[in-house]
Amino acid sequence: MLRSIKLLLRRVWAFVVRDFQLMLSYRLQFFLRVLTILLMVTTLFFISRTFMGRSDCPCAESPFTQWRDPLAAWITGLAVLNYFMTGFSSLANAIRAEQTQGTLESVLLTPINVPTVVVASSAWDFVQATLFSFLYLFFGWLFYDVHFRGSYLLALLFLVLTTLVLACLGILSASFAMVFKRGDPFAVLLGTGSALFSGVFFPTQLLGAGFGTVSRILPPTYGLDGIRRVLIEGQGLAEVQEPLLTLMLFLAVLLPFSLWVFSRAIRRAKREGSLIQY
Amino acid sequence: MEASRAVAVSIEHLSKTYPVPLARFKGFFRRSGKPPVEALRDVSLEVREGEIFGLIGPNGAGKTTLTKIIATLVQPTEGTVTVRGFDSVRDEERVRALIGLATAEERSFYWRLTALQNLLFFARLYGMEESASRRRIAELLNLFEFDEAMGRRRFGELSTGNKQRLAVARALLPKPPVLLLDEPTRSLDPLAAARLRSVISQLARLDPPVSVLLTSHNLSEVEELCDRVAIISQGVIRAVDTPRSLRARHKQTERVSLTLRGVGREAVEASLSSVVSDLEITEQPGAILAAFGREMNDDLLDKALKALAERGAEVLNVESERATLLDVLTAFQQEGEVKV
Numbered sequence: 001m002l003r004s005i006k007l008l009l010r011r012v013w014a015f016v017v018r019d020f021q022l023m024l025s026y027r028l029q030f031f032l033r034v035l036t037i038l039l040m041v042t043t044l045f046f047i048s049r050t051f052m053g054r055s056d057c058p059c060a061e062s063p064f065t066q067w068r069d070p071l072a073a074w075i076t077g078l079a080v081l082n083y084f085m086t087g088f089s090s091l092a093n094a095i096r097a098e099q100t101q102g103t104l105e106s107v108l109l110t111p112i113n114v115p116t117v118v119v120a121s122s123a124w125d126f127v128q129a130t131l132f133s134f135l136y137l138f139f140g141w142l143f144y145d146v147h148f149r150g151s152y153l154l155a156l157l158f159l160v161l162t163t164l165v166l167a168c169l170g171i172l173s174a175s176f177a178m179v180f181k182r183g184d185p186f187a188v189l190l191g192t193g194s195a196l197f198s199g200v201f202f203p204t205q206l207l208g209a210g211f212g213t214v215s216r217i218l219p220p221t222y223g224l225d226g227i228r229r230v231l232i233e234g235q236g237l238a239e240v241q242e243p244l245l246t247l248m249l250f251l252a253v254l255l256p257f258s259l260w261v262f263s264r265a266i267r268r269a270k271r272e273g274s275l276i277q278y
Numbered sequence: 279m280e281a282s283r284a285v286a287v288s289i290e291h292l293s294k295t296y297p298v299p300l301a302r303f304k305g306f307f308r309r310s311g312k313p314p315v316e317a318l319r320d321v322s323l324e325v326r327e328g329e330i331f332g333l334i335g336p337n338g339a340g341k342t343t344l345t346k347i348i349a350t351l352v353q354p355t356e357g358t359v360t361v362r363g364f365d366s367v368r369d370e371e372r373v374r375a376l377i378g379l380a381t382a383e384e385r386s387f388y389w390r391l392t393a394l395q396n397l398l399f400f401a402r403l404y405g406m407e408e409s410a411s412r413r414r415i416a417e418l419l420n421l422f423e424f425d426e427a428m429g430r431r432r433f434g435e436l437s438t439g440n441k442q443r444l445a446v447a448r449a450l451l452p453k454p455p456v457l458l459l460d461e462p463t464r465s466l467d468p469l470a471a472a473r474l475r476s477v478i479s480q481l482a483r484l485d486p487p488v489s490v491l492l493t494s495h496n497l498s499e500v501e502e503l504c505d506r507v508a509i510i511s512q513g514v515i516r517a518v519d520t521p522r523s524l525r526a527r528h529k530q531t532e533r534v535s536l537t538l539r540g541v542g543r544e545a546v547e548a549s550l551s552s553v554v555s556d557l558e559i560t561e562q563p564g565a566i567l568a569a570f571g572r573e574m575n576d577d578l579l580d581k582a583l584k585a586l587a588e589r590g591a592e593v594l595n596v597e598s599e600r601a602t603l604l605d606v607l608t609a610f611q612q613e614g615e616v617k618v
């Protein structure tokens with residue numbers, strides 16, 4: 001058991017080192033991404049000032065308690081969305097990226113199984129996402145006086161839980177890519193849907209009954225709501241049970257289902273000889 | 279090759295038919311779709327320990343499918359492949375730990391990483407300890423005559439020959455007892471190909487020896503390197519034997535070339551046209567070259583020499599070219615086209 005874990009970690013480490021080395025060969029891209037985050041936070045700061053700077057600003061009395069400081073809500077939303085989408089897309093794209101590069105065959109020739117490839121090749125994306133998500137919050141705190149309260153541990157629990165739920169959807173997406181190669185519906189649904197319906201830029205309560213239903217079936221809505229309740233409103237475990245339990249329910253259903261679909265997709269791809277095609 | 283040597287790879291009644299992807303889904307929209315592709319049919323063979331085993335056949339014969347099934351990348355429809363007793367479907371990870379595969383596919387490396395970084399990445403995937411990986415890589419770079427500077431160059435900057443050698447080096451990283459080489463010298467210049475062949479021939483002599491399954495279109499390479507050869511055509515193994523026996527089993531013919539002096543083209547033609555049937559005459563400065571085919575034990579050559587002597591021809595040189603694996607392959611292929 002211990003040996004297996006050690007071996008798994010060594011393989012994950014191999015992918016992390018590889019991706020770090022590849023990133024170093026594209027240094028400019030990395031620095032541009034950091035700059036983009038800074039510019040985005042700055043832009044949101046000035047947009048928030050258009051409301052907050054006014055003497056008749058209704059923000060302080062807003063019924064949307066998480067949005068009384070819009071800048072804090074936005075940067076929390078972007079930081080968390082960035083992380084959530086990494087959970088989804090890096091798993092979904094892991095196999096696809098190796099397929100299109102032409103390296104999947106050589107990777108699969110080593111004694112590594114496909115699920116390990118998917119998880120390990122996403123590891124660096126999570127390292128990067130952690131850094132970039134942190135930068136949203138850090139730049140907000142450093143330059144624009146955004147302060148958070150509440151239990152960081154509880155917020156972390158929401159972050160991990162939502163990322164795991166989205167990772168399940170990422171696994172379903174990877175299964176889809178393995179069989180159909182292109183045209184992944186999960187990416188469309190989550191990629192565009194989350195930003196619009198999960199309350200990244202505005203309160204989900206504004207969506208009304210119809211769109212509100214869409215919002216309620218998206219896991220990021222609960223993740224984001226939970227994290228904002230903790231970090232912005234300072235709520236404790238007792239007050240955030242509803243989004244927490246909803247996320248757990250999502251995970252309980254999606255985890256076994258996605259793993260089952262994934263194993264079927266691998267078997268099918270091997271039977272058709274299409275695992276390494278793109 | 280001693281038949282008593284242990285079996286490294288055993289293939290029994292292996293068949294592979296590629297199903298049409300999403301056949302039911304496609305069939306719903308179209309009346310007639312593509313039929314499934316039968317790539318292998320009832321293939322059985324064994325590769326013994328320390329043997330260099332050749333697999334030759336035309337394009338689309340099933341060589342790559344067979345290699346990929348052994349490498350666990352494709353699942354067979356029927357039959358089994360075992361590598362040192364481990365089943366390629368049930369124990370795929372164990373099988374992968376026992377084999378190395380090198381293809382001529384350059385895209386199987388990370389082009390923006392150096393040769394060394396690439397090898398280290400794959401060594402880690404094999405689960406090798408860091409220090410052991412570095413030692414092994416140094417050994418392999420030495421074996422393949424890579425100097426330190428070359429190891430630090432990005433893969434994309436290496437020559438085709440070096441990329442190819444690196445592919446074989448990578449396949450050898452975990453010291454696999456079985457090595458699958460899919461056209462390893464394709465697109466190499468003659469010198470680079472000869473160097474790689476020399477390394478391959480050394481592998482079987484290593485201790486412990488490496489069993490090599492070599493697929494190639496280069497028949498002289500197969501003849502030079504392989505202890506035994508399988509001829510595959512249209513997914514069926516047509517023959518398995520030593521290159522020498524395969525040539526011998528083939529119709530025993532040779533092509534004889536005579537270099538002559540002291541006679542003109544017309545005289546050579548007059549002397550030989552009644553004796554041989556496929557005469558070819560070429561004029562060269564100061565000599566005439568006459569070539570014809572014959573069966574190994576007939577008396578055509580004696581008759582031809584006698585007829586030429588009567589015309590006063592001086593025979594400067596006699597050369598014969600016996601059946602090569604190409605002839606054998608062509609014959610089996612033609613046979614396959616008729617029978618299959």
